[in-house]
Amino acid sequence: MKNILAEIVAHKQIEVAARKQLRSVAELEQAPMFSRETLSLSGFLRQPGKTGIIAEFKRRSPSKGLINGNVTVQQVTTAYTRYGASGLSVLTDEKFFGGTTDDLLQARSYNQIPILRKDFVVDEYQILEAKAIGADVILLIAECLTADEVKHLSTFAANIGLEVLLEVHSESQLEKVSDHVHLVGVNNRDLTTFQVDFNRSCELAPKIPADKVKVAESGINDPANIVTLYKAGFEGFLIGEHFMRQEDPARAFENFVQELERLKLAQQ
Numbered sequence: 001m002k003n004i005l006a007e008i009v010a011h012k013q014i015e016v017a018a019r020k021q022l023r024s025v026a027e028l029e030q031a032p033m034f035s036r037e038t039l040s041l042s043g044f045l046r047q048p049g050k051t052g053i054i055a056e057f058k059r060r061s062p063s064k065g066l067i068n069g070n071v072t073v074q075q076v077t078t079a080y081t082r083y084g085a086s087g088l089s090v091l092t093d094e095k096f097f098g099g100t101t102d103d104l105l106q107a108r109s110y111n112q113i114p115i116l117r118k119d120f121v122v123d124e125y126q127i128l129e130a131k132a133i134g135a136d137v138i139l140l141i142a143e144c145l146t147a148d149e150v151k152h153l154s155t156f157a158a159n160i161g162l163e164v165l166l167e168v169h170s171e172s173q174l175e176k177v178s179d180h181v182h183l184v185g186v187n188n189r190d191l192t193t194f195q196v197d198f199n200r201s202c203e204l205a206p207k208i209p210a211d212k213v214k215v216a217e218s219g220i221n222d223p224a225n226i227v228t229l230y231k232a233g234f235e236g237f238l239i240g241e242h243f244m245r246q247e248d249p250a251r252a253f254e255n256f257v258q259e260l261e262r263l264k265l266a267q268q
């Protein structure tokens with residue numbers, strides 16, 4: 001790991017150690033959300049006629065700095081759901097992305113579609129925390145974890161009813177895909193240069209095991225990108241900044257979906 005991920009992960013380990021002191025595992029397991037029946041993101045993405053968009057609530061990022069500090073979780077996520085998102089992604093990392101676990105708890109309280117806890121998981125504790133705040137899916141990033149860690153953490157998540165999205169950046173990282181990984185995400189953004197390249201994702205798509213749902217992540221800013229990525233085999237499309245950087249992310253999402261539907265009809 002020679003990019004921003006190394007810095008994020010180093011900080012995450014310190015942060016998780018501190019969080020464990022504030023809220024015990026027993027307290028997480030007693031949280032009202034912990035016992036709720038989770039929703040399947042892979043199932044929602046495969047529902048016929050749906051957009052396949054996993055719409056992300058993202059206030060800031062290492063690549064762009066502040067994206068939007070003026071909107072609320074309720075305004076944005078309920079519009080994403082209303083206009084056809086297949087799932088939501090909520091960044092809960094505070095230092096680098098300006099998110100909080102409370103953002104996800106709020107998103108959960110207003111929406112009945114699957115929610116991905118977007119964070120940098122290095123410890124079982126964060127998976128229990130994800131369940132306790134109402135998430136349905138966790139993200140594991142292949143570049144930050146060994147194959148054994150992916151196997152262990154994905155099994156742990158599956159045992160408490162959470163799905164796992166494993167993010168890969170290269171073909172060699174596909175060796176870390178294990179039984180309890182339900183979705184494989186390919187990040188279009190190179191985290192060293194922050195350059196976006198859909199070709200790289202399209203080349204990797206056919207190499208992903210057929211039983212996993214393929215998700216294209218990052219840099220999507222045009223409905224035509226979805227058509228290209230769909231043709232390459234992707235069923236899910238994770239989009240954050242393109243909507244969040246607009247003054248009105250809800251309107252931006254609605255317009256994007258309308259244009260996507262128009263493009264799909266034109267392709268038939």
Ligand SMILES: O=C(O)c1ccccc1NCC(=O)[C@H](O)[C@H](O)COP(=O)(O)O
Pocket residue numbers: 004005056058061062063064191217218219220238239240241242
């Ligand atoms: O977005 C970043 O700058 C970033 C930097 C380092 C690690 C992760 C990063 N992003 C996390 C994500 O996966 C994106 O938020 C997600 O794929 C949506 O991407 P986008 O549509 O480009 O906001």
